[in-house]
Amino acid sequence: MILKEIESSDGVLEVVDARCPNELRCIKLEDKIEELGKPFWIIINKVDLVPKEFADRCKKFLKRESNAVDVIHVSSKKFYGFWILRRSLKNYFKDTDKKVKLVLIGYPNVGKSSLINMLAQYTAASTAPVPGHTKGKQWIRISGKIVLSDTPGIIPREYASKDWAKILFPRDVEESALILLEKIEKAEGSNFKELYGFDPKADEDTLVKIAQRFGYLKKGGEPDTHRASQKILSDWNSCRLTAWWL
Known part of the structure; x- marks a missing residue:
């Protein structure tokens, strides 16, 4: 499904989380995008959660290590980055006469929908159905000829690395939480404590301590490590729990 969206587009915006932007790139999909001859931009969202020095370091790294047209800092929460993104897109497509249709993709919880909402508010009343596309599909007008689909593409589990497949698409929440904890343990700027x-x-003891601290107990007073694991994942996804690493 996501490849069909990319194939029918003129370019792709790949959204990553500023807390761990390189790990939440989808290099496999970037390769597919290039095979299809489509330009793509990497959008580092949630930059308000990390120090400027770290965000700048990530931007330089991704510009060097990827074939993206540009790497853009964005904060949907702070309404930052729209005009920089718009200028980059307009410069790239300046010699194109036809309408340019873009799609936005990313893993779950990287802020795809909030970014689309931000863009829609900057371009209020500029969404409209495009002839020849699915009925009801809306397009956000970025500039005169550049439009973005208001339906983000979720990168599926099979494209994710082994660790992030388990964190983003948890089947065993305790295993997923422990993998995330291992990353946070080695990261900068953690607010875990x-x-x-x-x-x-x-380790398991961390899950037990969290269960005890927040009163997650089973019958008989046994710590509910399943609920503790769910809390860790939920706090990370909601950005209540932060840390950053490249």
Whole structure:
């Protein structure tokens, strides 16, 4: 499905999370995009969650390591980055006369929908059905001839790395939480101790401590590590829990 969206587009915006942007790139899909001859931009969303020095370092790294047309910092929450993105797109397509249709893709919880909402608010009342496309599909007008689909493409599990497949598409939440904890344990800027009262460690004891701290208990008073794991994943996805690494 996502490949069909890309094939029918004139370009792709790939959204990544500023807390771990390189790990949440989909290099396999970037290769497919290039095979199809489509330009793509990497949008580093949620830059308000990380220090400017780290965000700038990530931008330089991704410009060097990817074939993206451009790498753009964005904060949907702070309404930052729209005009920079718009200028980059207009410059690239300046010699194109026809309408340019873009699609936005990314893994779950990287802020795709919030980014689309931000773009729609900047371009209020500029969404409209495009002839020849699915009935009801709306397009956000970025500039005179550049439009973006208001339906983001979710990169499926099979494209993710082994670790992120388990974190983003959890089947065993305790395993997923422990993998995420291992990453946070090695990361910069973690607020884990502030949230949970102790330093992060990727082991069963951490899940037990969180269950006890928040009163997640089974019958008989046994710590409910399943609920504790769900909390860790939920706090990460909601950006309550933060840390950053390249």
